[in-house]
Amino acid sequence: LTTLEVRAPSGVCRVLVGESLDHLDRHTPPGRVIVITDATVDRLHGSSFPAGEKIVLAPGEASKSLATVEEIYGRLFEMGADRSTFVAAVGGGVVCDVAGFAASTYLRGLPFGFAATTLLAQVDAGIGGKNGVDFRGYKNMVGVFQQPRFVLCDPDVLRTLPPREIANGLAEMVKTAAVGSPALFDELESRPGQALALEPDLIRRAVHESLRVKAAVVGSDEREAGPRRVLNFGHTLGHALEAAAGLAHGEAVAAGMAFAASFSVRKGFLAARERDRIAGLLDRLGLPAAAAAPAVALVDAVRKDKKRGGEAVHFVFLETIGRPLVREIPLAELETAIHDLR
């Protein structure tokens, strides 16, 4: 067990790397705890939950909605939850995002923590204090910034993940490496098979390194006014692909990173050889390195993306692996690049 801290205006989050899900109750405060999870996680890991009350959501991306938030409010209301009740969300990104938002707003904020059960949630979704839901088919349109008290990351629970979910998490790990850790990039590049097989030592080190980079970035800029934007590498087109092509988050981000790398080469920021390393690693991890959606649908989806400010967009380029470059570019330039580079 190693511990990292995210120190941000909305609170301090302790990230517990390598802690067992069986020990979740060591990290919740004394008093009443309500677990929020989904039916799949409950079936696989329910025996590790703290004894007591439980709200079980339907599994899947469709639960990341205002309707689910209202369902959680209703259950908390019926249970008579009060401001001393602790909410422990146990699950992947959807469970953490929706439960974190419901907890942050019920009675103007209940204390809450996460046990992240997917690789994606452990390296990305659970960390950072962003929570919320989708709206009208667009990602994360509604939410708040609020740090959980802790995020517990148990490597053992990852063993039950299907291969596609593992690749999903590895995509965000590649992203973090690309913008903040050349050493992690090198390691993934040299051992992609072990990464896909979740070789314990590799995964433990890689999760820790991903979290170290992310915790530092989030701590310096929780509300994404500047430095945190680098974590959106691959996400401008990624979110659009999720919306327009129905890809899983990691797959969409992978295709988005390949696009961002090509765009970086076209702008003269990045060497073609570095772009090829990124595309090659994604390919060896079984991730798509190209966007399979009509350019016009992508452009429309990008226009609605929440990171957009007016008619310009903060786009994350790379200068080299490990060194991102955020530039505000006209939306029209991005649109042209989408048409040309896909």
Next chain:
Amino acid sequence: LTTLEVRAPSGVCRVLVGESLDHLDRHTPPGRVIVITDATVDRLHGSSFPAGEKIVLAPGEASKSLATVEEIYGRLFEMGADRSTFVAAVGGGVVCDVAGFAASTYLRGLPFGFAATTLLAQVDAGIGGKNGVDFRGYKNMVGVFQQPRFVLCDPDVLRTLPPREIANGLAEMVKTAAVGSPALFDELESRPGQALALEPDLIRRAVHESLRVKAAVVGSDEREAGPRRVLNFGHTLGHALEAAAGLAHGEAVAAGMAFAASFSVRKGFLAARERDRIAGLLDRLGLPAAAAAPAVALVDAVRKDKKRGGEAVHFVFLETIGRPLVREIPLAELETAIHDLR
């Protein structure tokens, strides 16, 4: 125009006392502004709004709901609002509460400010960074703490208020006086008729003094972990009366204050003479000093009230006018007092 500042963890709010609604656009940042209001305020004061886009809600307490929040999200989505869009809520407590919550959560937070058009919103609801909506008939069950950038208080717009709305606002003014300003209490006591008639000099001074007290309390304890609880004087039973008897907020708080004063006397904290001063002032302001609801319904509503923590409740007593005393008492003791004192 005088300015007060509320400095709290979620941000700094400038309170503009005596500023004209016509000057709202002097306080919004450059760039796009969307006004959120209700149909009544739009009819009475729409000509004073900044030119541009507008979301007009149905007037009344029923709009303080998750359905209205979702309606606002939908309109912001259709308008293509982004993080640089400023939301200016113009209206009473309901408009400010619901628009503040929608703005605080859309895209994880748009910048927003208020122009408070009722006496209640000017002295209480608009100030303090609490926003949110009712849920299943209970007050403020869902929301966040987030300071608006400013609250503009124009005395001239109060002239269009119906008498019941004026009494509503005066009730919160009496509350603030009772817990933090004996001088304001004396002034209201000596000139209740002028207060009801909104005599300009009196109202300007009284609004300013109410806001001064509230800004200091909120600045010291935004999330109501301690000192801010004094502002709930009269509200434990008040919220229950709103839910169970359908009283207006100010009327319910008035009856709640009379109850809290009697309870304080019964506990030996407050002299009977002081309680009589409070009941007498409420009466001269046309406010109810007794609760017109079955005790059993009140007890049930109190049990659901969000300020409750476990089986105890933080109840705000008075030692004298201007000196509150917060004590955690068993819910059972409060229930007995409700049965005995009504």
